[in-house]
Amino acid sequence: MNLQETLELHVKAAVKALFESELESVEFQATRREFAGDITVVVFPMLRVIKGNPAVIGEQVGQYLLDNVDLVKGFNVVKGFLNIEISDAYYINFFQQIKDDESYGFSEVKDDKAVMVEYSSPNTNKPLHLGHVRNVLLGYSVAEILKASGKKVYKTQIINDRGIHICKSMLAYQKFGNNEEPTAELKGDKLVGNYYVKFDQAYKAEISELMAQGQSEEEAKKNAPMLLEAQEMLIKWEAGDEDVVALWKKMNQWVYDGFDVTYKNIGVDFDTYYYESDTYLLGKEFVSEGLRTGVFFKKEDGSVWCDLTEDGLDEKIVLRSDGTAVYMTQDIGTAIQRIKDYPDVGGMVYTVGNEQDYHFKVLFLILKKLGFDWAKNLFHLSYGMVDLPSGKMKSREGTVVDADDLIQEMADTAEEISKDLGKLEDYSEEEKQELYKTIGLGALKYYILKVDPKKRILFDPKESIDFQGNTGPFIQYTYARIQSILRKADSAGSDIPSSEEVALHDKEKELIKQLELFPEVIQNAADQHSPALIANYTYDLVKEFNSFYQNVSILGADTEIEKSFRVALSRTVSHTIKNAFQVLGIEVPERM
RNA sequence: GGUGGCAUAGCUCAGCUGGAUAGAGCACCUGCCUUCUAAGCAGGCGGUCCUAGGUUCGAAUCCUAGUGCCAUCACCA
Structure with missing residues (x-):
């Protein structure tokens, strides 16, 4: 029992003895420096139960404590504040108890349910920057704090390893790469990131050219050959085209190796990894399942949605009309996969920027609707963006603060x-x-x-x-x-x-x-x-x-x-x- | 437009479930190294807690409305 809990009992006893009244709780605060005393009881809230002048009540309670409680050494009352002086013996005894405890403040694991903390979750087309650094530091620390508070914790991430953005880097590499390989000076993630920038430059040049030929900006953006080629590449990837998949594997591996160096530099680690390319299929399965149970519905064009209007939200798409997965599909799959892999997990923490607040609100709601009991223990650790004086960091435009450099x-x-x-x-x-x-x-x-x-x-x-x-x-x-x-x-x-x-x-x-x-x-x-x-x-x-x-x-x-x-x-x-x-x-x- | 977040000293931030005269750091100004590490200590200067109402014995904190900034509301992630 700590000091406050001890005193609370005594204050309640004092009020009972002096005024024959029962207090529900006692309000404490640290005594301000300018007054004598170690801890302060706020008298005002007692006025609801006891009628009278707060200063007088404070005086009476203080005297009672001084007379009846050993560790109270003195008191004074200023307005409605009862400042209590605690004996040195109390503090010395307390110190005796903790002085040899090297893990002071940490609790033993006291919960049989584990928590999975996800953080980092990068795309594999560019190096980590300051925004990722905030994510990684926050997630890692929260995981460690949860451990220290007595929880079993798994650290994980989801690696966004497929999609159009990776194809952009791949395409630029094919066109301009000359089989360049990572070196000691140029880590793999940096190399791949360079080609992401090169893609954007070439793409923009094409847009200008098309506009010069008379196309509107909107048309030009859609018709630029670079973009069309990247989209074609994505289709090939999904079809399992050998060359494309080989390049994808090679470049992703470069990025992973580069990330590992950065993580090691920062001093964070992970217990498990999940890849989007592995989990989106499971998501699709559960979309079919939800369709059967009526959680989702199908529109005429074949796309699948979840109606959240009764929960004050909109309708949310969970499967495209062409049957391909969206972000939400994959996140549903990943969550379920994690619980399958680690049955002792009773809840999860997602460390993701606040721009995705809505996404996670929806994700958690859908998982609840699908009937998972652990869905009530999901938490979106939502954090603010890291901005530069010039505004947002943009990898494509090279206006990022690189993690390794920093x-x-x-x-x-x-x-x-x-x-x-x-x-x-x-x-x-x-x-x-x-x-x-x-x-x-x-x-x-x-x-x-x-x-x-x-x-x-x-x-x-x-x-x-x-x-x-x-x-x-x-x-x-x-x-x-x-x-x-x-x-x-x-x-x-x-x-x-x-x-x-x-x-x-x-x-x-x-x-x-x-x-x-x-x-x-x-x-x-x-x-x-x-x-x-x-x-x-x-x-x-x-x-x-x-x-x-x-x-x-x-x-x-x-x-x-x-x-x-x-x-x-x-x-x-x-x-x-x-x-x-x-x-x-x-x-x-x-x-x- | 709907929804969510944020707004405290020149700058960066604290302020726990409402409690005393709103606190730190940086910057600026004063002192303190022959004594345990001066990346420090002691002190000074500096505030319309975005605005207006409301609840309360008491509001930076809670409620309502407004203003400003950010995000989001995509068959993007």
């Missing part, structure tokens, strides 16, 4: 700063490079994860990401500082005060209070699918620690017991930073 730039910035500070003279070149990457990635990941997922991010490549203030490196730096102290504090502080006699320094007490919040923050972040809550918590913790560090001497404490206590406190803070950053997917360095 990671490299961040590491370069970290290197510059580190060199200026010159604290790593005795590190080997290899160790240094590794550290620069840790710091650079830390800056990037924190920058993206600290903002509420549903808000859009405006990223200005000209203004580099900060390394000071509310940033990843600031937090990493604090961690490194603590490690430095721990290295110097020869005998680890296992000998910490247990008596009520020790007076806690204000900064020490604030730190313990902050530590106390961590498990709840993890649960909240899991419930809300929000890494931002973890990031903001960690920042507060670290700020508190730095203030402690600058104002209180740890290794130079007056007594041995004080020194041990402060070392132990620092160590626990560093565990907590490490654990918080682990679920954000950010590494912490021993030095920096």
